[in-house]
Amino acid sequence: MPLEQKKLLGNPGRRPIPSDDSLQVMPAVREAPEPLRPLESAGLAMWEQVCDSAQGWVSPETDVDLLQLTCELQDERAELREIVRGTGEWRDRRALRMIDAQIVSNLSLLGFTPADRSRLGVAVVKAESKLEETRRKRDER
DSSP, X not given: XXXXXXXXXXXXXXXXXXXXXXXXXXXXXXXXXXXXSOOOHHHHHHHHXXXXXXXXXXXXXXXXHHHHHHHHHHHXXXXXXXXXXXXXXXXXXXXXXXXXXXXXXXXHHTTOSHHHHHHHTOOOOOOOOHHHHHHHHHHHO
């Protein structure tokens, strides 16, 4: 369960949850690494999206292999999706759903769900209130 939901419910499991002060949003200061092996368009698009949106917690030193495999799965998914659209055989559809499940699992391991990000201690996703938005705009001037 994401931290935000636990806080809204009053922490029903009574397990310790990190305070907002202990969570950190790391600045995106580094360049995205190059893929380890060539990717097709679908995989390359995923590579760029992940590198752009998760620079604070996806490490180019330790997570790049999992990211590469996930992007290769995305390329395979795109090819298989075209086959399914053409023939529509049940075995192909089943294989497509298995690839979908593996991609979701890998993205979860890379911290792409609120629960996984909170487990990693990366950030609390919080909507900005009107008052906070007004103050931020005033401070920007």
